[in-house]
Each structure stands twice: as C-alpha cells, then as structure tokens.
Amino acid sequence: MLKIEKIKKTYHQTQVLDDVNxxxxxxxxxxILGQSGSGKSTLLNIILGLEQATEGKLFF
Incomplete structure (x- = not known):
C-alpha cells in the first residue's frame, strides 16, 4: 500500500504540488495524467525518494 498525505513541493517560491492526497x-x-508542467514527474520523484517533499507524509 502507498499512502500520500498533504504533499506539497515548492521550488524557489513556486508551488508545484499543493496538498496532494x-x-x-x-x-x-x-x-497519473495531466498537462505538461502539472507536477507528475515531481510527484513520482518524491514517491521514488529522488526528491524530498516540502511538506506532507508518505507511507509505504
């Protein structure tokens, strides 16, 4: 099981992910579908541990 709670990611004052559950x-x-620049790769990188979320929790 994978559970994501209130994940937020900010790059240089630009909010990329906002309260993802x-x-x-x-x-x-x-x-995971979305327009270019919507944060799909950022979310996957956080799940894989390649990036740290600014806020929120990730459970496996």
Missing amino acids: LEIQTGEIVS
Missing part, C-alpha cells in the same frame, strides 16, 4: 492499495494499477 492519494492512496493506492496493493495490486492496484494507477495512471
């Missing part, structure tokens, strides 16, 4: 159960398949 998500829960994915074991065995679920999820797709």
Whole structure:
C-alpha cells in the first residue's frame, strides 16, 4: 500500500504540488495524467525518494 498525505513541493517560491492526497492499495494499477508542467514527474520523484517533499507524509 502507498499512502500520500498533504504533499506539497515548492521550488524557489513556486508551488508545484499543493496538498496532494492519494492512496493506492496493493495490486492496484494507477495512471497519473495531466498537462505538461502539472507536477507528475515531481510527484513520482518524491514517491521514488529522488526528491524530498516540502511538506506532507508518505507511507509505504
């Protein structure tokens, strides 16, 4: 299971992610869709541990 609570990410005073909440159960398949620059890669990098969130919690 993956649970994301109130994740926020800011780069140089620009808010990229604002209060993202998500829960994915074991065995679920999820797709993340959005326009270019909407924060998809940033969210995935936080989940993978490649970047730190400015605020919020991530549970595995």
